[in-house]
Amino acid sequence: MADLLERGSRWLEDQRTKHCTRDVNYVRGAASAVVRATVGRTEFKTDDGETVRIEFTDRDFLVLSTDLVLAGSSTTPERGDKVRETQDGTVYVFEVMDWRYSDPYRQTLRIETKLVGTETA
């Protein structure tokens, strides 16, 4: 018998991807792919470290795990990958710091990033 919760979760993830996402460019080295991503969280933070304080913007992207295909192969995020998001003529470059599955069925990736640069589109 099918797992009803899993089916429901899959339907919800499909709806999220259809209605609550934007295109972003996922980049690893020379390989890249356009994926549909939901902005999961954006926070401005300060690291109050020794001597020097570093400010940074955290941003999470939710992406269907089946959508992340680089150079023809399905993959999972790696530290140092980049997510390039274009908004109002500016490309915001985010670097992947960590990731995890955001649901118990491993359907969606929560990709944790930090803003590391901006470029003109």
Added chain:
Amino acid sequence: MAVITDIADAIVAELNAATFSQPVAAERHYLPQFELKEMQTLHVTVVPKTVVLASSDRSRSQRDYSIDVAVQKKFETGDNAELDPLLALVEQIADHFRGRRLASFPDAAWLKTEQTVLYAPEHIDELRQFTSVLTLTYRVLR
């Protein structure tokens, strides 16, 4: 100006005049605060830290001025090939100041150099950034 800022400025001048394994453009700050996206280039920041006063003899006091020198850079891969040169630069900076009087503030005698933060593991882990901090201490008799 306060003596500690004079010493900090002298350290900045020494850093910018010296030749290291990679170009250094040091700056003095009261409240060093940077955005992560600015850290793609090497940052060397000089920050006054502490002053300790004590008696030297009947007529003079000794003042020990500690100044932090932070070396920071956001890295790409974080492997040894990328981080080793940064740690080597920190060592070169430490060696440069060892036993040397500052050209623009010769009254200050070098006392010690401490590598108070050899490298910050939390910055490597959470920011993918190299951070190392040297604390230089100079003694002035007044």
